[in-house]
Amino acid sequence: METREIHIFGVPIGIGGGQTGTSHGPRHAREAGLVEMLRAQLEHVLVKDLGDVVLEGEPGRSRLQTAAEWSSLVRDQTCTLARNGIMPVVIGGDHSLATGSIAGVTSARREAGHPAPGVLWFDAHTDINTHESTPSGNPHGMSAAALTGFDVEHLSTVVGADGRIEPDRLVFMGARDIDPGEQVHLEQAGITVFSSEQIHDEGIDSIISQALEIVSPDHEPFCLSFDIDVVDPEHAPGVDTRVSEGLDPEQTKHALERIGAHAPLLLVDAVELNPETDRDNQTAQLLVACLNTLLRANVGQLLKD
Numbered sequence: 001m002e003t004r005e006i007h008i009f010g011v012p013i014g015i016g017g018g019q020t021g022t023s024h025g026p027r028h029a030r031e032a033g034l035v036e037m038l039r040a041q042l043e044h045v046l047v048k049d050l051g052d053v054v055l056e057g058e059p060g061r062s063r064l065q066t067a068a069e070w071s072s073l074v075r076d077q078t079c080t081l082a083r084n085g086i087m088p089v090v091i092g093g094d095h096s097l098a099t100g101s102i103a104g105v106t107s108a109r110r111e112a113g114h115p116a117p118g119v120l121w122f123d124a125h126t127d128i129n130t131h132e133s134t135p136s137g138n139p140h141g142m143s144a145a146a147l148t149g150f151d152v153e154h155l156s157t158v159v160g161a162d163g164r165i166e167p168d169r170l171v172f173m174g175a176r177d178i179d180p181g182e183q184v185h186l187e188q189a190g191i192t193v194f195s196s197e198q199i200h201d202e203g204i205d206s207i208i209s210q211a212l213e214i215v216s217p218d219h220e221p222f223c224l225s226f227d228i229d230v231v232d233p234e235h236a237p238g239v240d241t242r243v244s245e246g247l248d249p250e251q252t253k254h255a256l257e258r259i260g261a262h263a264p265l266l267l268v269d270a271v272e273l274n275p276e277t278d279r280d281n282q283t284a285q286l287l288v289a290c291l292n293t294l295l296r297a298n299v300g301q302l303l304k305d
């Protein structure tokens, strides 16, 4: 049988968030057994750990410019992997890195004659502020804005025309902390948001079916950007920005299992793990378990592709 490859790399960036502890996320995820678990659990898949992408010499530039420089490195890496038919699994680090990871894969898909892929974005937030609308100034809240064509200083340059995604093929899952300016952007762009409240009311299965119908209607390959703060802080305290009323771990894993079984994944981001706010490695272990569930379910799809 043919072998597929998944390459993991870390992006120890914290400057895009409100705290800098997420820069230790990649190390923390590896210490929780990420690489060993995937190697043991994924059959017919070669799992490689490429180590971390590292930006040299940060001081002296703005946070947005620095975040954009990190994302530019990430973009080069995911673009090269996608061109070679390899699935990048990107471990953060703060969520600003998704600007680069998604733009890289999207540009590689366009280059190969495919449309921009759909993107499923798990997050307590919608990360769709610009530098004008943001209340916090944090670049990790602007990645989705740059990717969908809003003008964000420095980050939009990383995305470029070929890295841009289609707003009507982007879906947010589990959002529950949306700034007023973000609400305006979501409506302007026509982006679908399934809030955590809707998920609790309607049930995860119904919502996942609706979300997959938008990001991958004919089982086309798509991208997953997974911010662990989508899970309730009671179960995932180790994040930058805790927001209550989140998903529970079982709901989350069930959703990921269905996503993995639906279509081949082009990219997985796993971001915002902050060991400085974690409790007994609970969040790191949950993140590793989530990735394991997702990718085990995706193996059959990858081998079919």
Ligand SMILES: [Mn+2]
Pocket: 095, 123, 124, 125, 127, 140, 227, 272
């Ligand atoms: Mn996020």
